[in-house]
Amino acid sequence: MDSPDLAAVWLTLKLATVVTLLLLIVGTPLAWWLARTRSAFKGAVGAVVALPLVLPPTVLGFYLLITMGPNGPIGQLTQALGLGLLPFTFPGLVIASVIYSLPFVVQPIQNAFEAIGDGPLEVAATLRASPWDSFWSVAVPLARPGFLSGAILGFAHTVGEFGIVLMIGGNIPEKTRVVSVQIYDHVEALEYTQAHWLAGGMVLFSFVVLMALYTFNPARKKTP
Amino acid sequence: MSGQIEARFRLDRGDFRLDVDLALPGHGVSALFGHSGSGKTTCLRAMAGLLRTPGGYVALNGEIWQDEARGLFLPTHRRALGMVFQDAGLFPHLSVRGNMEFGQRRAAAGSVALGDIAELLGIAHLLDRRPAQLSGGERQRVAIARALLTAPRVLLMDEPLAALDLKRKLEILPYLENLHRELDIPVIYVSHAPDEVARLADHLVLLDAGRVVASGPLNSVLSRTDLSAVFADDAGVVLETRVAEHEADDLTRLEFPGGTIYVSRRPEAVGTRLRCRIHARDVSLALVPASQSSILNCVAATVVDLAPTETPGHMLVRLAVGSDPMLARITRRSAEKLGIRPGLALRAQIKSVALLA
Numbered sequence: 001m002d003s004p005d006l007a008a009v010w011l012t013l014k015l016a017t018v019v020t021l022l023l024l025i026v027g028t029p030l031a032w033w034l035a036r037t038r039s040a041f042k043g044a045v046g047a048v049v050a051l052p053l054v055l056p057p058t059v060l061g062f063y064l065l066i067t068m069g070p071n072g073p074i075g076q077l078t079q080a081l082g083l084g085l086l087p088f089t090f091p092g093l094v095i096a097s098v099i100y101s102l103p104f105v106v107q108p109i110q111n112a113f114e115a116i117g118d119g120p121l122e123v124a125a126t127l128r129a130s131p132w133d134s135f136w137s138v139a140v141p142l143a144r145p146g147f148l149s150g151a152i153l154g155f156a157h158t159v160g161e162f163g164i165v166l167m168i169g170g171n172i173p174e175k176t177r178v179v180s181v182q183i184y185d186h187v188e189a190l191e192y193t194q195a196h197w198l199a200g201g202m203v204l205f206s207f208v209v210l211m212a213l214y215t216f217n218p219a220r221k222k223t224p
Numbered sequence: 225m226s227g228q229i230e231a232r233f234r235l236d237r238g239d240f241r242l243d244v245d246l247a248l249p250g251h252g253v254s255a256l257f258g259h260s261g262s263g264k265t266t267c268l269r270a271m272a273g274l275l276r277t278p279g280g281y282v283a284l285n286g287e288i289w290q291d292e293a294r295g296l297f298l299p300t301h302r303r304a305l306g307m308v309f310q311d312a313g314l315f316p317h318l319s320v321r322g323n324m325e326f327g328q329r330r331a332a333a334g335s336v337a338l339g340d341i342a343e344l345l346g347i348a349h350l351l352d353r354r355p356a357q358l359s360g361g362e363r364q365r366v367a368i369a370r371a372l373l374t375a376p377r378v379l380l381m382d383e384p385l386a387a388l389d390l391k392r393k394l395e396i397l398p399y400l401e402n403l404h405r406e407l408d409i410p411v412i413y414v415s416h417a418p419d420e421v422a423r424l425a426d427h428l429v430l431l432d433a434g435r436v437v438a439s440g441p442l443n444s445v446l447s448r449t450d451l452s453a454v455f456a457d458d459a460g461v462v463l464e465t466r467v468a469e470h471e472a473d474d475l476t477r478l479e480f481p482g483g484t485i486y487v488s489r490r491p492e493a494v495g496t497r498l499r500c501r502i503h504a505r506d507v508s509l510a511l512v513p514a515s516q517s518s519i520l521n522c523v524a525a526t527v528v529d530l531a532p533t534e535t536p537g538h539m540l541v542r543l544a545v546g547s548d549p550m551l552a553r554i555t556r557r558s559a560e561k562l563g564i565r566p567g568l569a570l571r572a573q574i575k576s577v578a579l580l581a
Contacts, residue, residue, distance in 0.1 A: 122274050125300035126307035127327030128374055133301075137326070141317040150365055 005188060005198060007174050010181035015090070019097040023105040023154045024147070031106045031146075032135070035113035050103045057100065058149040061167025064096050068168075074100065086168075093169040093176050097158050101131040111147020113139060149213060156209045160202070227285025229254075229378060229410060233270045233277045235434075236284055242266055242277075242434040248427060250285050253404055253411040255421045255442075258431035264414045267431070268380050272307050273300040284377055286453065304331075306371030306409075310387050312363040314355035314370075316422050319525060321351040324370045331374035338373060345369045345399050355539035361392035365399060366531070379403075379411045385420060393420075398425055418458040422446075422501045431455055445488065449531035449540045454533055460503035460549050467496045475520075482546025483523035487577050501578040504540055504551035510571045515531045521574035530559065539564075544574055 018127070026106055034046055052060060068074045068086040077087055086092030116139060124134035162180040169176030171185070186195035227250035242263045243374065248254040256264040269275040271282055272292065276297060282290040289298045306327075314323050324338055342348040345365040355363060364384055384400075391536060393514045397420070404411070404424065410503040415421055421428060423443075428445040430437040437454065438445045445451070446461050467490060476490040478498060485500065492498060525543040531568035533540045539559045544552045550572060554564075562570075 119309070119311070120315060122300070122310065122312040124309075124326075125274070126272060126305065126380075127370065128301050128330035129326070130299075130301050133330070138315060144314075144317075150370070 004173060004177075005182060005194060008177050008179045008198070009201075011090075011174060011176075012178040012180075015093060015097060016155045018094055019101060019158045020096050020105075020151055020155045022094065023101060024151060027102060027105040027109060027150065027154075028147075030102075030110035031150075032113055032139070033105070034110045050107050052100045053103050058167060060100060061096065061164040064099070064164075064168055068092060068095070078176055088168070088170045088172060088176060090169075090175050093165060093178075096164050096168040099160060100161060100164050101154045104157045105150040108149035108153065109143060109146045112143035112149075115146075116142045122164045125129030148151065152209055152213050156206060160206065228283075229412070230270050230281065230283045231267070232279075232281040233267065234279055235266065235270075235277045240266075240434060242270075244315065244431070244434070244436050246429060246436065246439065247410065248410070248429070248439075250410050251408065252426035253413050253424050254427040254429060256412065256414045256431055257335035257416065257421050257425075258427045258506050259416055259420075261433075262431040263434040264383055264416075264431050268307075268382050268412060268414050272305055272380055273298060273303055275556075281536045287322075287377075299571070300423060301330075302376070303436075304377040305380055306374050306376030306378075308364070308367050308371050308382065308384045309480050310383045312355075312360075312367040312387075314358075314363055314366055316355050316430075318355075319351070320347065320355065320366050321400050322359070323355065323366060323385050324351075327370055328373040336373050336375050339499060341369045341372050344402060345389070359392065359393045360388050364392075364396055368403070370380070372403075372409075375408060381411060381413045382406050383416070385413050385417070386415075397423060407546065419501075423499060424529075444556050447542055447551055449529060449542050449551070457505060458503065459502055459505075459533075459540065459551055460552065461501060461548070463500045463548055465498050465500055467498060469494060480546070480548060482525075482544075482548050485523070485574060485577055487579060489577070494509055498579060502550060502574055503576075504553040506575040507543075507552035508573045508575065509541065509552055509554055509562065509564065510573055511570055514573065517573070519573045519575060521577065522571050523550075523574070525570060525572040527564055527566050527568040527570065528566060532556075 030049065034042060065087055066072050070079070070085060078084065078086055086095060120138050120142060121134050124138045127217045129137060160180065162184070165176065165178055165181055171177050171181050179202060183195050186198070229248040231244070231246045233242055235245055244263070244267055251577060256267055258264045270277050270280060279292050280290050281292065283445060288296060289303050290296060315326065318326065324342070328336065328338060339348065344366060347362060347365050347369060350358060350362060350366070358366065368384070385396060386395065393565060401424065413424060427440070427441050429439040430451065430452065431487050432442045438448060438451055443461050458579065463480050465480045465485070468477045468479040468484065470476050470489060474489045475486045476488070478485050478487060490498070503516065523545050525545045528542040528544050530541045533553060537556055538553055539556050541552045541554060541559070541564060543552060552572060
């Protein structure tokens with residue numbers, strides 16, 4: 001592997017790590033709300049979160065490009081704040097990836113929270129734990145398998161994205177050129193040997209991640 | 225010490241209505257008894273604040289936890305209560321000790337020693353186990369210990385034995401009786417098992433279809449002839465007796481203010497208090513002392529009143545045996561033949577005694 005390939009691998013890992021951390025921060029309260037709410041908006045919010053599952057990345061990328069572009073609401077905001085424009089930057093890629101991978105993180109965590117039910121939280125309340133306290137001391141530890149699944153899926157899915165990267169990130173070395181784009185470039189240039197290295201690496205990585213998920217996740221073992 | 229627990233709830237969920245106004249003693253065990261769907265668990269959850277009822281009111285020894293009329297509602301975690309659920313509800317991610325410390329730490333209940341409570345409930349050897357490694361009975365004892373370690377001012381128990389088989393129940397009951405004797409915490413005990421109520425309760429509240437049918441000291445409720453439908457075949461009273469003597473022919477003599485009864489030899493030492501349950505169906509009446517009978521237990525009694533029962537052709541007779549009430553179920557034909565009427569002095573023959581310890 002030459003240095004542009006290594007740079008692409010490094011960038012991919014950096015992107016996936018940042019995105020996974022952000023997804024856990026954003027996804028946890030969202031999953032909690034979806035798991036516990038009786039609000040009429042639950043269906044609508046759940047559908048919005050799940051949209052990236054069914055939409056082609058190009059559709060999502062297209063709208064993000066417009067929103068974050070010079071005339072879009074987010075673009076005008078970032079410009080007003082002196083941050084410049086997000087498309088074709090690493091932060092822009094991070095935001096797009098967070099949205100794109102959101103359901104992969106929110107859904108496992110939401111399922112885990114739902115599986116806990118009211119019981120343990122009521123018990124915690126009778127033991128003097130405030131709702132905030134019992135969230136951290138009871139709900140989060142009990143939902144650990146869900147967090148594990150969500151984090152692994154979110155990370156792996158971010159590593160594997162392509163369409164949305166092309167739409168939002170483009171193909172800028174060391175800024176937005178991730179492994180999947182690098183493979184595309186190699187294939188375009190008929191550099192099949194390099195393409196093989198990266199593509200084979202992706203297959204191996206994805207297999208190992210999924211195997212780990214299916215083998216070690218106790219939540220899956222428990223289901224009758 | 226002898227404060228009061230007051231609770232008023234009204235709830236209308238369409239097919240289920242709850243309308244109760246309870247005043248329970250601030251000490252001893254108060255049982256909320258009723259069939260499933262009678263609202264007893266709902267009452268308990270409302271007292272705990274797990275369920276908020278519009279217009280609800282809860283006060284414990286004068287400390288008001290909920291008074292919706294004044295917009296006051298303390299959330300569950302700010303009420304000084306302990307609660308034991310039917311399924312124990314131990315946290316699977318914590319050890320037994322971790323479970324017990326969970327509430328103790330948050331209640332800042334330094335005065336209650338974990339070791340003492342563990343000893344009292346016989347779980348001192350289990351502290352490092354995981355909940356999954358415990359039997360059902362052990363789990364429930366840990367749950368009781370965990371609740372007690374918050375130094376609660378009232379202990380709410382929601383059918384703590386219902387999920388256990390008979391053997392486990394018998395294993396736990398002595399611990400509950402220990403609590404009763406050793407701790408001065410009022411207990412509100414929800415149950416649909418007459419046996420548990422007879423064994424543990426001091427005060428009995430009968431609930432039916434979301435309403436309080438009767439509320440009062442255990443025997444005064446148990447001996448009401450107008451409630452025979454609720455207890456059906458289990459109608460009967462509870463006698464508080466004292467072990468008086470272990471006699472040579474393997475019988476133990478128990479004394480109570482109204483007389484003595486004999487039972488098979490008991491392991492308890494002389495002087496121990498024992499609760500006996502005497503079913504109405506096991507009591508028959510005779511006008512003269514029956515010397516030629518195999519029935520050993522025969523006490524002097526006076527008829528208080530009598531009422532028909534659910535069983536066709538049978539009457540329920542309320543008797544006074546000294547200061548204790550007793551019920552006898554006899555046929556209407558016998559009642560007429562013997563001329564049973566209030567004030568009549570006669571002999572109550574007790575065919576069998578269920579010992580509750």
